[in-house]
Structure formats: C-alpha cells, structure tokens
Amino acid sequence: xxxxAPQATxxxxxxxxxGELREVTEPAIRETVSRLHLGxxxxxxxHRGWTNVDGEPSGRPGGKAVRPALAMLSxxxxxxxxxxxxxxxxxxxxxxxxxxxxxxxxxxxTRRRHRPTAWVAYGAGAAIISGDALxxxxxDRVLESGSAHTLEGLRFMNRxxxxxxxxxALDLEFETRRDVTLDDCRRMAAGKTASLLECASALGAILSxxxxxxxxxxxxxxxxxxxxxQLVDDSIGIWGDSTVTGKPVxxxxxxxxxxxxxxxxxESGNGGLDALRSVMFGDGPEPPEDLLEAxxxxxxxxxxxxxxxxxxxSHLSRAEHHVETLRAPDPVKADLxxxxxxxxxxxx
Amino acid sequence: xxxxAPQATxxxxxxxxxGELREVTEPAIRETVSRLHLGxxxxxxxHRGWTNVDGEPSGRPGGKAVRPALAMLSxxxxxxxxxxxxxxxxxxxxxxxxxxxxxxxxxxxTRRRHRPTAWVAYGAGAAIISGDALxxxxxDRVLESGSAHTLEGLRFMNRxxxxxxxxxALDLEFETRRDVTLDDCRRMAAGKTASLLECASALGAILSxxxxxxxxxxxxxxxxxxxxxQLVDDSIGIWGDSTVTGKPVxxxxxxxxxxxxxxxxxESGNGGLDALRSVMFGDGPEPPEDLLEAxxxxxxxxxxxxxxxxxxxSHLSRAEHHVETLRAPDPVKADLxxxxxxxxxxxx
Numbered sequence: 115x116x117x118x119a120p121q122a123t124x125x126x127x128x129x130x131x132x133g134e135l136r137e138v139t140e141p142a143i144r145e146t147v148s149r150l151h152l153g154x155x156x157x158x159x160x161h162r163g164w165t166n167v168d169g170e171p172s173g174r175p176g177g178k179a180v181r182p183a184l185a186m187l188s189x190x191x192x193x194x195x196x197x198x199x200x201x202x203x204x205x206x207x208x209x210x211x212x213x214x215x216x217x218x219x220x221x222x223x224t225r226r227r228h229r230p231t232a233w234v235a236y237g238a239g240a241a242i243i244s245g246d247a248l249x250x251x252x253x254d255r256v257l258e259s260g261s262a263h264t265l266e267g268l269r270f271m272n273r274x275x276x277x278x279x280x281x282x283a284l285d286l287e288f289e290t291r292r293d294v295t296l297d298d299c300r301r302m303a304a305g306k307t308a309s310l311l312e313c314a315s316a317l318g319a320i321l322s323x324x325x326x327x328x329x330x331x332x333x334x335x336x337x338x339x340x341x342x343x344q345l346v347d348d349s350i351g352i353w354g355d356s357t358v359t360g361k362p363v364x365x366x367x368x369x370x371x372x373x374x375x376x377x378x379x380x381e382s383g384n385g386g387l388d389a390l391r392s393v394m395f396g397d398g399p400e401p402p403e404d405l406l407e408a409x410x411x412x413x414x415x416x417x418x419x420x421x422x423x424x425x426x427x428s429h430l431s432r433a434e435h436h437v438e439t440l441r442a443p444d445p446v447k448a449d450l451x452x453x454x455x456x457x458x459x460x461x462x
Numbered sequence: 463x464x465x466x467a468p469q470a471t472x473x474x475x476x477x478x479x480x481g482e483l484r485e486v487t488e489p490a491i492r493e494t495v496s497r498l499h500l501g502x503x504x505x506x507x508x509h510r511g512w513t514n515v516d517g518e519p520s521g522r523p524g525g526k527a528v529r530p531a532l533a534m535l536s537x538x539x540x541x542x543x544x545x546x547x548x549x550x551x552x553x554x555x556x557x558x559x560x561x562x563x564x565x566x567x568x569x570x571x572t573r574r575r576h577r578p579t580a581w582v583a584y585g586a587g588a589a590i591i592s593g594d595a596l597x598x599x600x601x602d603r604v605l606e607s608g609s610a611h612t613l614e615g616l617r618f619m620n621r622x623x624x625x626x627x628x629x630x631a632l633d634l635e636f637e638t639r640r641d642v643t644l645d646d647c648r649r650m651a652a653g654k655t656a657s658l659l660e661c662a663s664a665l666g667a668i669l670s671x672x673x674x675x676x677x678x679x680x681x682x683x684x685x686x687x688x689x690x691x692q693l694v695d696d697s698i699g700i701w702g703d704s705t706v707t708g709k710p711v712x713x714x715x716x717x718x719x720x721x722x723x724x725x726x727x728x729e730s731g732n733g734g735l736d737a738l739r740s741v742m743f744g745d746g747p748e749p750p751e752d753l754l755e756a757x758x759x760x761x762x763x764x765x766x767x768x769x770x771x772x773x774x775x776s777h778l779s780r781a782e783h784h785v786e787t788l789r790a791p792d793p794v795k796a797d798l799x800x801x802x803x804x805x806x807x808x809x810x
Binding site: 273 | 502564568586590592594595597598599601602605612613616617620623624628630631632634635
C-alpha cells in the first residue's frame with residue numbers, strides 16, 4: 115500500500131503537477147482549437163471558459179485540465195517524447211469537450227461551471243455541430259503526431275470513444291427503464307466515465323511505442339481512477355453539500371438518476387428502502403420533496419453511503435497498485451498517485 | 463466531350479451498376495451496423511429504411527447506395543482489391559448517415575423518404591448519440607481495412623469529414639445572415655455536399671496505394687459531381703415538380719434558403735427581382751404565399767433557372783473529363799460516367 119503524501123498546492127488550490135502541465139498543454143489546445151471555423155471556435159472557446167458568450171476573453175482560467183495532465187504523464191511514464199504526450203493531451207481534451215457539448219444537450223442540463231451550457235447560449239444546432247467538429251479535430255491531432263505508432267494509438271483512442279458513446283447511450287436508456295441492475299450501471303460508468311480517463315492515461319505511452327505490459331498498467335490505472343471518480347460523484351449526487359459542490363442538494367434523487375449507490379441499494383433487496391422506492395418508481399414529473407431526504411437517510415442507514423465511499427477507496431487503491439508496478443521514473447509515479455487522489459476526492 | 467449512352471436500368475429503374483455494387487456493399491454495411499449497441503443499431507436501421515419504428519423489418523430495400531458504389535469504383539479504377547473498396551464504401555456511407563441524423567435534427571426536418579426522421583421517431587438524444595456512434599464506427603472500419611495506406615486513407619477521410627462539418631456550420635450560420643455571397647454559398651456546398659462525394663470517389667484508390675495523379679483525378683471527379691448534384695438540387699428547391707420529387711413546391715423560397723441560384727441572383731444586382739428580395743428579406747416567420755411564385759418567375763425571367771442548369775452541366779462535363787483522363791479499365795470509366803449522370807439528373 116502506497117503511503118500517500120499530498121503535494122504542495124498552487125495559489126489556485128490545485129496540485130502542483132496540474133499547474134505545471136497545464137502550462138504545456140493549454141497553448142497546444144488553444145492552437146488546435148484556433149483551426150476551427152469561426153462559429154465553431156466561438157462555441158468551444160465559450161465552453162472551455164476562455165470567452166464569454168459574446169466572444170470576449172473571460173479573464174478566467176480554463177478548467178483543471180486533468181485529462182491533459184494524465185496524457186502528458188502517460189508518455190513521461192514510459193520516457194517517451196513530450197510531443198506524443200501533447201498530441202494525446204489535446205486529442206483527449208477535445209474528445210472530452212465533444213462529449214460534454216453533446217451530453218449537456220441530450221441530458222437537458224442548462225448550467226455548467228456556474229454558466230449557461232453551450233446549447234443554451236448558442237442553440238442546439240451550434241452545440242451539435244461544434245461537438246462533431248471537435249471529434250474530427252481530435253482525430254486529426256493524433257493523425258499528425260508523427261509517431262510510428264499512430265495507427266495503434268488511433269485504434270486505441272477510437273475504441274475508447276466508442277465506449278464513451280455507448281456509455282452515454284446506456285445512460286439515456288436508463289431514463290425509461292425500471293430494471294437497471296448494478297452491473298448495467300457499472301457498465302455505463304465504465305463507458306461514460308472510465309474509458310476516456312483510460313484513454314488519457316495510456317495514449318501517450320502507446321504513441322511512444324511502450325511495451326504492452328506498461329500500457330496495460332496505465333490503462334488499468336485510468337479505468338480504476340475513472341470508477342473511483344464516478345462513485346464519489348454519485349455519492350455527492352445524494353449527500354453532497356451544495357455550498358461546496360455548486361450542485362443542488364439531493365440532486366440525483368430528485369432527477370431519479372440510476373446511479374451506482376442507488377442501483378446497488380435497490381438490487382440489495384433491503385427492506386428499509388420504502389421512501390427510496392417511492393422516489394425512484396413514483397409517477398409525476400418529480401418526486402415529492404419531503405421524500406427525498408427520507409430516501410437519502412434510508413440509504414445511509416442501510417450502509418450505502420459507506421458502501422459507495424469504500425468502493426471508491428478500493429478502486430483508488432487498485433489504481434495506486436498499478437502505478438507501483440509500473441517501471442516509470444519515481445517523480446512520474448508520484449504525480450500519477452497525486453492525480454488519482456485529487457480526481458477521486460477533490461469533490462468531497 | 464464524352465458521348466454518353468445511358469446503361470440499361472434494373473427493375474427498380476436504377477442503373478445496372480448501382481444494383482450490382484449494392485449486392486456487395488449492403489451486406490458489409492449491415493455487418494458493421496450490427497456491431498452497434500442495441501439502441502443505436504435500432505436508430506440506424508430505421509434511418510436506413512431497413513426497419514420500421516418498432517424495429518421490425520420494413521420489407522423495403524435500403525437507399526440507392528450511390529456513395530458505396532462510388533467507393534467500390536474508386537478501388538476498381540486503380541485495379542486495387544475490392545476489400546479496400548468495401549471498407550471505403552462502409553465508412554463513407556456511415557459518415558453520410560452520421561451527417562444526415564445530425565443535420566435533420568439541426569435543420570428541424572421532420573420527414574425523410576416519406577417517413578418521420580429519426581429524431582422525430584426516437585427523440586433528439588437518440589439521433590445525436592447514434593450519429594456520434596456512426597462516425598466512430600466509420601473510422602474503425604477504415605482502421606481495420608488492412609491496407610498499408612490506412613493512415614493516408616484516414617487522414618484523407620477525416621479532412622473531408624471536417625469539411626462536411628464546416629459546410630453544415632456555414633449553412634446554419636446562413637440562416638441568420640443577410641450578406642451571404644455566391645462565393646460563401648459555393649464554399650458551403652463544396653463542404654456540405656461535395657466533400658463526401660470526393661471522399662467516396664477516392665478513398666478506395668488511396669487505400670489501394672494508387673499514384674497521386676490518379677487520386678487527384680478521382681478527387682476532382684467527386685468534387686465536380688458534388689457541385690453538379692447540389693446545383694440541380696437547388697434548382698428543384700425552386701422549380702421542382704412536387705409530384706416527382708416528393709418535396710414541397712417552391713420549398714427553398716418558402717424557407718428562405720440561401721441556395722446557389724438565389725445568392726447568384728441577389729448578388730447580380732439585377733433590377734427585376736423585387737418579389738425575390740421581399741421573400742428573402744421579409745419579416746415574419748414565413749414569406750406570404752402569393753410572393754413565392756412571383757419570385758420564382760422573376761428568377762426564371764432573369765435567366766437563373768437556365769444558369770443553374772448550365773452550371774450543373776458544366777460541372778458534370780468536368781467530372782466526365784476527369785474520368786476520360788484516368789488510366790482505368792474502360793468498364794469502370796463507363797460506370798463512373800453513368801453514375802455522374804445519374805447523381806446529377808435523377809432528380810429532374
């Protein structure tokens with residue numbers, strides 16, 4: 115078991131490694147986005163927080179760029195050239211933006227990071243076509259990496275994109291299904307959340323021509339990290355403090371979202387979950403407010419708050435184990451472990 | 463100038479070459495689509511006309527499969543193996559479906575081939591995510607072609623996809639712009655329509671490792687074909703006979719669409735186009751019905767009906783010229799010429 119000692123954080127409260135790597139990846143992402151046709155660039159610049167709705171610079175920094183950082187570390191872990199890490203960072207981040215632009219629209223989400231989502235700001239058509247353009251641009255960026263392993267990298271990335279899309283398709287299906295099992299839900303999370311983190315964690319290594327065992331360890335790290343992240347996210351969807359998260363209290367119960375702890379509880383056959391069942395299987399557009407807190411309390415009493423955090427910790431510990439086994443420079447290993455902890459627990 | 467003698471047509475009234483090549487490409491497309499997750503496969507099978515909304519076989523044949531036929535001919539033109547033509551046929555057709563699924567939604571089109579469009583039948587989310595899945599699947603299909611020129615082929619296809627997306631983005635922008643020039647409009651059509659026909663016409667040759675001059679001729683053929691097709695399509699949008707086309711009479715005028723003949727006319731400074739200007743720049747959700755016919759008559763009187771068909775013929779003749787210059791087996795050349803005529807004039 116790794117003894118984890120958190121790194122110093124920067125002025126923005128983020129781990130040092132994120133700030134350092136963002137210095138490298140951010141200009142590359144900006145350069146690539148600037149190749150888009152004007153209207154498409156505007157939507158993506160807004161979505162990334164670089165600009166306001168009117169296209170003026172926002173003065174705000176972009177996001178935390180966790181995926182780009184993982185991509186940089188994935189080539190450094192196998193002592194590959196930074197240029198493959200950069201190509202991977204840009205590609206993975208653009209795929210991430212593609213999926214957010216489309217998902218926000220499909221899910222009807224109107225706010226992201228305290229601002230209207232892109233489809234609200236620019237219209238559904240603009241969000242769809244900009245997402246499409248970002249996916250094509252991401253593929254372009256891998257195609258021009260210059261690596262002798264470009265084809266392998268592209269095959270890997272495109273499969274992960276396919277899984278990401280399948281995960282979102284499953285999530286959409288869940289909305290109208292009553293029989294979602296914990297297994298279904300794990301499969302959805304593995305696709306929708308873990309696949310792209312897996313991609314970020316291994317693409318740079320694949321482009322660098324790393325041996326298969328190293329690539330497998332990095333992939334495993336990313337998958338475990340992704341599941342840990344999703345479990346914590348699901349915990350916050352029920353028990354999160356809205357003043358910290360900026361998300362509504364009891365949000366996933368209110369929207370009857372079939373998340374990991376909720377499907378686990380429903381599947382458990384546990385007797386004391388009447389309010390939860392009323393919430394999840396009730397009629398009407400939204401469950402009655404007074405039931406939401408009761409359902410959350412039932413879930414805690416039946417041990418599912420503990421369960422979801424235990425599961426997250428166990429995935430995190432598997433992610434750490436993959437890093438320990440890796441033949442990588444020690445500082446890179448330390449950064450990977452740091453990021454795993456940050457990604458998993460920053461929301462709590 | 464080629465002396466063009468139309469081929470015999472099959473029982474379905476389609477040129478022989480389309481029917482023959484569809485026998486080869488259709489099973490390959492079905493196999494690839496069957497790899498999709500269940501809900502995604504359902505949407506695509508419906509969109510292609512294979513099934514009804516409930517997923518039951520429709521008993522109807524699929525579409526004409528013009529792009530797959532061009533893709534098959536593109537490898538045969540350079541005496542490459544059919545398997546590269548097939549990989550290209552599947553990939554290009556899936557890209558086509560991706561773009562139709564998204565475009566119908568963005569454009570708010572509710573009918574396609576006499577049935578509700580996919581987003582009407584299954585919801586906007588299903589249309590978005592299925593389109594996304596098809597784009598990823600198309601790339602997968604090229605990645606597994608087995609050609610030593612896969613990377614080259616993918617680079618070529620992905621650029622054409624980027625142009626297609628840019629064309630659609632321009633088209634969306636045109637809706638709120640009053641200053642669309644003929645050049646803007648040509649650029650939009652080159653992206654939205656011609657790029658994918660260019661891709662279909664050359665991808666198989668690129669995967670076959672054809673010399674650059676042959677690839678350039680096939681690309682030129684596809685581009686010219688695409689422009690000819692769009693010009694005729696724009697003619698039908700104004701002067702088409704709805705009993706033949708199944709589209710509403712004067713449709714492009716009613717929806718104030720900035721098409722090639724309309725932007726050409728507006729840009730001409732021609733004095734006798736008052737009704738056209740009232741239609742195109744009027745307020746209100748739709749122009750008054752009585753002005754539509756007047757605008758169409760003005761356009762004819764000012765020579766723009768003749769102009770659009772002359773332009774189409776001149777692009778078609780350039781497409782034929784590219785075929786003549788090609789070092790390809792004569793029967794393949796004859797098929798390419800046949801398809802160019804069919805694609806251009808089948809709608810008239």
